[in-house]
Amino acid sequence: MRTAYRTCPLCEAACGLELTIRDDHVVAARGDREHVFSQGFVCPKGATFGQLTDDPDRLRRPLVRRDGRHVEVSWDEAFAAVEAGLRPILDEYGRDALAIYLGNPNAHTMAGGLYVTPLVKAAGSRNVFSASTVDQMPKHVSSGYLFGHPLTIPVPDLDRTDFLLILGANPWESNGSLATAADFPGRLKAIQARGGRFVVVDPRRTRTAEHADEHLFIRPGTDAYLLFGIVHTLFAEELTDLRDLTGHVTGVETVRELARAFAPETVTAACGVPAGRIRELARQLAAADRAAVYGRIGTCTVEFGTLTSWLVDVINVLTGNLDRPGGAMFPLAAHLRPSSGSGTGRGFTVGRWRSRVRGFPEVKGEFPVATLADEIETAGDGQVRAVLTVAGNPVLSTPNSGRLDRALGGLGFMVSVDPYLNETTRHADVVLPPLESTRKGHYDFSFLGFAVRNFAAYSPPVLPPDPGGLDECDVLARLTLILSGQGAQTEAAVLHARLLSAALAKAGCSDKAGLVRGDGPAERLLDVAVRTGAYGDGFGDRPGGLSLERLLENPHGIDLGPLQPRIPAVLKTPSGTVELCVPALADESARLLDALDRDRDQMVLIGRRHLRSNNSWMHNVPALVKGRDRCTLQVHPADAAKLDLSDGEPAQLTSRAGALAATVEVTDRVMPGVVSLPHGWGHDLPGVRLSVAAAHPGVNSNVLTDELVVDPLSGNGVLNGIPVEIKPL
Numbered sequence: 001m002r003t004a005y006r007t008c009p010l011c012e013a014a015c016g017l018e019l020t021i022r023d024d025h026v027v028a029a030r031g032d033r034e035h036v037f038s039q040g041f042v043c044p045k046g047a048t049f050g051q052l053t054d055d056p057d058r059l060r061r062p063l064v065r066r067d068g069r070h071v072e073v074s075w076d077e078a079f080a081a082v083e084a085g086l087r088p089i090l091d092e093y094g095r096d097a098l099a100i101y102l103g104n105p106n107a108h109t110m111a112g113g114l115y116v117t118p119l120v121k122a123a124g125s126r127n128v129f130s131a132s133t134v135d136q137m138p139k140h141v142s143s144g145y146l147f148g149h150p151l152t153i154p155v156p157d158l159d160r161t162d163f164l165l166i167l168g169a170n171p172w173e174s175n176g177s178l179a180t181a182a183d184f185p186g187r188l189k190a191i192q193a194r195g196g197r198f199v200v201v202d203p204r205r206t207r208t209a210e211h212a213d214e215h216l217f218i219r220p221g222t223d224a225y226l227l228f229g230i231v232h233t234l235f236a237e238e239l240t241d242l243r244d245l246t247g248h249v250t251g252v253e254t255v256r257e258l259a260r261a262f263a264p265e266t267v268t269a270a271c272g273v274p275a276g277r278i279r280e281l282a283r284q285l286a287a288a289d290r291a292a293v294y295g296r297i298g299t300c301t302v303e304f305g306t307l308t309s310w311l312v313d314v315i316n317v318l319t320g321n322l323d324r325p326g327g328a329m330f331p332l333a334a335h336l337r338p339s340s341g342s343g344t345g346r347g348f349t350v351g352r353w354r355s356r357v358r359g360f361p362e363v364k365g366e367f368p369v370a371t372l373a374d375e376i377e378t379a380g381d382g383q384v385r386a387v388l389t390v391a392g393n394p395v396l397s398t399p400n401s402g403r404l405d406r407a408l409g410g411l412g413f414m415v416s417v418d419p420y421l422n423e424t425t426r427h428a429d430v431v432l433p434p435l436e437s438t439r440k441g442h443y444d445f446s447f448l449g450f451a452v453r454n455f456a457a458y459s460p461p462v463l464p465p466d467p468g469g470l471d472e473c474d475v476l477a478r479l480t481l482i483l484s485g486q487g488a489q490t491e492a493a494v495l496h497a498r499l500l501s502a503a504l505a506k507a508g509c510s511d512k513a514g515l516v517r518g519d520g521p522a523e524r525l526l527d528v529a530v531r532t533g534a535y536g537d538g539f540g541d542r543p544g545g546l547s548l549e550r551l552l553e554n555p556h557g558i559d560l561g562p563l564q565p566r567i568p569a570v571l572k573t574p575s576g577t578v579e580l581c582v583p584a585l586a587d588e589s590a591r592l593l594d595a596l597d598r599d600r601d602q603m604v605l606i607g608r609r610h611l612r613s614n615n616s617w618m619h620n621v622p623a624l625v626k627g628r629d630r631c632t633l634q635v636h637p638a639d640a641a642k643l644d645l646s647d648g649e650p651a652q653l654t655s656r657a658g659a660l661a662a663t664v665e666v667t668d669r670v671m672p673g674v675v676s677l678p679h680g681w682g683h684d685l686p687g688v689r690l691s692v693a694a695a696h697p698g699v700n701s702n703v704l705t706d707e708l709v710v711d712p713l714s715g716n717g718v719l720n721g722i723p724v725e726i727k728p729l
């Protein structure tokens, strides 16, 4: 028996785990009490880390489809099959014939942080899609416009705020998103314990709402009205005060003009929040010494997602809470170099190219995943004939996934990098499973940049490599080499070396190659990033600074202190200021105004997350699915009576996109007019190798979500507020 420490890679909270290991198996996982950031917190998913990595259904060798069946082959055979499948398609139809879909766990692996960009570059296709367009793309776009870069996203300074307004997030179950905060619930309770308050806006009385000082129901998809009503009140009652931001913000007057039309009395009918309450929220936000507004998935996956995300930060700016302790602040991760300039830069643009079928602008080099099926199904020049998925399950996670499922079934070739034969990868001709988390190192390139307190942690592999397995960096490197024409036989090391020299050159340290430490290719790239990063040792120039070696000496992480003000240097806008008003958002405000008197009588569907699930892919862990069925359709008692639905009985749901049957759960947790079904279920498709999940299949809510509606500014899918018809089955 031995103990090892490791960051949990399963959600954004980045908790430290203490693992007990016997005979190369993780037999227990608990919270690491000495961890600088999570201090012993763990959730049921982290606690099943060993069961997940030991899952007997997990693939450990590559699969190739022969005569309709997936059979195990060697790695060399698998890469040869990839080359043989892709080459003729690319030669005949060009680079855009290959579409790439990147799923959520790419944000949770070192390979995702380091090897996906070179892979996409080598593919040279414009048909790049990812889970970002069913998630946070609106935040990237609004932050891009406001601050000049799509990754410059402020996070609520949870540990120092006095008043927090939360919209469309349920951290009691999700443990937080775009705000890395281990024990998010504990940090919310601490706000109350120090005399502060938090208010939750959600169409459902979630566990977070239950703990809040106040919960306001809101009609799905209408947060932009509520937030504009707050902005209107801030101006009307002269409550705006930029405080330290004075001189660093432009466009305030334009926002004042835009907000004129959105008086609380005007928007109250659309959003369902009483006008008096909207005014009161504005006054509370303005009166609090330290306040923050935080909006997450429920404010992003809606038709006005970018506008809503922008309004969140407009309020943070107008109340003087942006970039201020206790407000919304910009973290600084150890692998990043801080900018030191005046804050001017090129700014953010979209639409450098457009999607072939529906003409969507490129955003951050991607198209909306809502149009992937169009690109596969529509014949003509540039049609997608092959797909590569990396760590994604779009057949369960993207809008009108029934249609995408059929489209993937008709491809010329498909390859998936994934540890499971699931609803998506069953369509793949070749499946390449990476080594399990226990056998690879971990550093959160994505989430340390969104942490509510600056800290750094690296975990080395806790188990020895599997001699027959392949690390994900090697898998992605070999795919990259195939796509760049170097052939299936070329060793991954060729790319590893090339990336290392490029990283050293970019950091201006090509002469330091001999000093780089690290057992694996990802570790060596991390060492370069951290040593040349914000707190790094500069390869000896700044003794005592961070390096991979220092991280290895600190298995419980290194605390780098509370968040610090970073404006103006953090900005990259053409004016060097926070640019509050961009024409695209002004136009979108006009569209919001036009939508004010839309008919809002139809029943609408929203989603929900449960603590024991993680999108679509952890339902094969017995401890996480045992107990009562969680994939139920929540219906308010008044609606159940009206629609003749009974608790425990099946109901038929129909939307523009599809239909399904789900078991009704009558509960006043959802507001009248709204029903809720979780996503990530529907594990009863043929050809899937998920024996536990198949015994608890549930239904796929994305059969109902509509790929034809997106947030126009970001291309984000609309997953909440779906009009549905419901009747007893």
Ligand SMILES: Nc1nc2c(c(=O)[nH]1)N[C@H]1C(S)=C(S)[C@@H](COP(=O)(O)OP(=O)(O)OC[C@H]3O[C@@H](n4cnc5c(=O)[nH]c(N)nc54)[C@H](O)[C@@H]3O)O[C@H]1N2
Pocket: 102, 103, 104, 105, 109, 131, 134, 135, 297, 301, 390, 391, 392, 393, 394, 396, 397, 398, 417, 418, 419, 420, 422, 434, 472, 607, 608, 614, 615, 616, 617, 678, 679, 680, 701, 702, 705, 719
């Ligand atoms: N209706 C509705 N739909 C939603 C949402 C919603 O709220 N409502 N939420 C959306 C959100 S926020 C997201 S992020 C997306 C997620 O969408 P996806 O990323 O497409 O789906 P996941 O379910 O996260 O699937 C992850 C896949 O990665 C694989 N995997 C796990 N670990 C690894 C690894 O280390 N390496 C590799 N290569 N693969 C791995 C799993 O086997 C699985 O196939 O779903 C979205 N879909």
Ligand SMILES: Nc1nc2c(c(=O)[nH]1)N[C@H]1C(S)=C(S)[C@@H](COP(=O)(O)OP(=O)(O)OC[C@H]3O[C@@H](n4cnc5c(=O)[nH]c(N)nc54)[C@H](O)[C@@H]3O)O[C@H]1N2
Pocket: 011, 012, 104, 135, 167, 168, 169, 170, 171, 173, 174, 175, 176, 177, 201, 202, 203, 204, 206, 218, 219, 220, 221, 222, 223, 296, 297, 298, 299, 302, 606, 607, 608, 609, 610, 611, 612, 613, 614, 615, 616, 720, 721
């Ligand atoms: N246990 C668990 N944890 C997870 C995940 C998981 O699947 N399970 N997924 C991870 C991922 S990929 C992500 S992106 C994060 C997401 O983290 P969160 O953003 O916290 O996601 P949810 O828990 O889905 O909370 C979204 C809330 O928005 C509400 N909502 C829906 N529509 C609207 C609306 O129009 N307006 C408002 N105001 N609210 C609305 C829903 O009722 C729900 O309570 O969670 C991560 N953590």
Ligand code: SF4
Pocket: 008, 009, 010, 011, 012, 013, 014, 015, 041, 042, 043, 044, 045, 046, 047, 175, 182
């Ligand atoms: S909260 Fe997230 S990071 Fe923490 S143990 Fe649970 S799944 Fe892992």
Ligand SMILES: [Mo]
Pocket: 104, 135
């Ligand atoms: Mo997500």
